[in-house]
Amino acid sequence: MSHAAKSLLVELLVEELPPKSLKQLGESFGALMFEGLQKLHNLDGNAQLTTFASPRRLAAHITDVPERAVQKPRKVKLLPVSVGIGADGEYTQAFRKKLQQTCDYPDEISPSVLGERISREFDGKAEFLFHTDVSAGFPLAVNLQQVLHALITKLPVAKMMTYQLADGWNSASFVRPVHGLVALHGAEILPMVEVLGLTAGNKTRGHRFEASVNPIVLRDADSYAQQLATEGAVIASFGARRAEIMKQLAVATAGEGLKFAEDEALLEEVTALVERPNVLVGEFDAAFLEIPQECLILTMKANQKHFPLLDVNGKLTNKFLIVSNIRPSDASQIVGGNERVLRSRLADAKFFFDQDRKKTLYSRVAGLDKVVYHNRLGTQAERVERIWAITQAIGLQLGSNELAAHAGEAAMLSKADLLTGMVGEFPELQGIMGRCYAQHDGLADDIAYAIEDHYKPRYAGDELPRNIAGVCVALADKMETLVGMFGIGQIPTGDKDPYALRRHALGVTRMLIEKRLEISLEDMIGISRGAFNNKINFGNTESHQLLDFIYERTSSHLREQGYSVQQIEAVIAKRPQFLNEIPQRLAAIRAFSALPEAGSLASANKRVGNILKKVGSKIGGPVNVALLQEPAEQALHAVLTMVMPKAEAAFKLGEFSSALQELAALKMPVDAFFDNVMVNTEDAALRANRLALLAQLQQAMNRVADISKLAI
Known part of the structure; x- marks a missing residue:
C-alpha cells in the first residue's frame, strides 16, 4: 500500500440544517477535523482545508493527507528525581508503577530500555525524570474515526435532535438526522469509518429536484465540488x-x-x-x-x-x-x-x-400601568416615570430647561408604541413606530427622533442618537435598566446576560465619550438611584459594582479602538468620572510613552507605589522641609515643588499632555533619590517625612493616569 499523501473528503448528508447557524457549522466541522488530524500527526505540513456547507450537507476537503500518521517522539514527565530514584541509586517502586500506568509498560521493565528512554531534566523548579518514546503512527481510517466521533460532540449546536436509525432499534443525536456518510482518501473509500450508525461510502445526493443523477458516485476526493455542480446542480461551497x-x-x-x-x-x-x-x-x-x-x-x-x-x-x-x-x-x-x-x-x-393611527401616543401612555416590566421593578408605567425623571435631570446638566422639557416629553412617550398593533406584530419596530406615530400626531421632529433613538446604540457599532434630546433619553433608559437590575442583584455572570446589561453599559460609555458629554458617572448613578425612591436596595456596594462594570465595558471598547492594554489600564486605574476625558488622557499617555524619560519614571512610580502600599494609611501630613537631610531628597522636593503647580494648572485646563510632559523634569532627581536615600530609616520622623515626600511624588505623577501601569 502506498504511503503517498492524497486528498481527504468527508461529507455528512443531512436533512435541512438550521440556516442561521449553517455557516458556523460548516466552518467548525472543517476546522475541528483539521485540528483533530493535526494533533494525531495525520496531516502533511502543506495540508490545506476547504469547507463546504449547504442546506443538506456539511463537508471538508483536506489536501496532502498521508495514509498513516507520522511517528513522533513523545516525552512524558514522570516523577521528581528525589522520588523516582532511591538512596541506592536504583529506580524506586513508585517510579516503576508510574511508568507502567503512564507509558503502558509491562511489569518487568528492561534496564537497557530504561537507560535509552529515561532522562533527567531540570524543569525550572526541580530535577525530574522524563520518558521519551516514539508513538506509533495509526492508519488514517483509525484516526479519522476518532476525530469524527469527537467533533460531533464539539460542533456549536444549541440543541441536538435524537432520531431513530434505519435499523429501527437504535438512535443517534445530531443537529438534524444524517442519512449519508462519505469518506474518501483520493479515490479510495475508507469503509472502517463509521459514525451516527452510518458506514462511509462514495455516494452522495444532489439537488432534490434538479440533479441530473441521483445518487452521485464520487470519483475521488478532488472531484467533489465539480461533480456536485455538474451532476447534482448544487454549489456546495x-x-x-x-x-x-x-x-x-x-x-x-x-x-x-x-x-x-x-x-x-x-x-x-x-x-x-x-x-x-x-x-x-x-x-x-x-x-x-x-x-x-x-x-x-x-x-x-x-x-x-x-x-x-x-x-x-x-x-x-x-x-x-x-x-x-x-x-x-x-x-x-x-x-x-x-x-x-x-x-x-x-x-x-x-x-x-x-x-x-386612530389613537395618539399620549392616549396610550396610561395603558402602560397594565404592562409588567419586572415583578420586582413594577410596570412599564412606573419605569417610564423613572426614565422621565432621570431624563429631565440629565437634560438640565447637559443643557437647559428647554432641553429638559423636550427630552422629558420624549421620555414620557418612549414606551407608548409597545401598546400598538404594529409593534405587537413586529417587536423589532419598537421606537421606529413611536417616531412614525409621533410625527403623525404632529409632534416636533426632535421629540419624534428622540423616541426612536432612545434604544440606540442597539448593538456594537450601531449609530448613536441623532440629537441631544435623544441622547438624554437613551442615557436615562440605559441607566434606569443598569441601576434597577444591579439593585435587585441581577448582575451578569459568565456568558449569561439576559437583560443585555453589557450592551447598555457600552451604550452609556460610547455616548459619553463620542458625544463628549460633561456629566459624571457618579452623578448619573445618583440621579438614577433617586428615581427609584427606595424601591430597590442600591447602596455603596451596588454603586461600586456598577462602576466596575461600566469601566470593564469601557476598557473592552477602547481595546477594540486599537489602544494598548497598558495605556488603557493606566487611564482606567484612575477611575475617571468624566468618560469624555478618556480620549485626551489616552492621547497624553501615548505622547508621554514616547518620551525618553517615560520608562524610568514609570518604573520609579511602580516602586513608589509598592513602598507606600506596605505602610498603608500610616502616611499623612505635608513634607517638613527641615527634616530633608540628604541632598538628593532636598533636590527632589525642590523640583517637585516647581513641577506640581505647573502640572496641576495644565490638568485643570484639560491639557493632559502638558501635565504629563512636566513630569520629565523629575527623572534625574527621582533616580538620584532612590540611589542615595534610604526611605525605611530607623529614625521614625525621617522615615515618615520621606514617605510623605513619596506620597506627594506619586500624587503628582498619577494625576492624569497611573503611569506605573506603563512599567515593563
Missing part, C-alpha cells in the same frame, strides 16, 4: 454560493435601475437556504408604500427572506428580489406565489398601521 447570489442580485438590480437593501445577516441566511440560487424580480401594489418603509422592509426581510429594492435616494420602491432554489424555464409561478404571500403580509401591516 457556502462562500461560492454567497458570491453567486451577490452577483445575481447585482445583475437583477442593475436591470431595474435600482439598488437592493444590503443586509449581511439576510444574505447569510438566504445562502443557507438554497443550493442552486436563482434571483428573480417581484412586485407589490404601490398603494402599500404609504406604510412606513421600515415596516415593509422588515416584513420582506424577516418573514419572506426577500431583498427590498430602493431608488437612488434610498427610498423603498414596490419591487423586490426573490432568491429561489430552482431554475425553471418559466419562473412566473415562483414569482406569482411569492407576490401573493407577500401581499398578505403587507395587508396585515397596513391594517395595523391604519388602526394604530
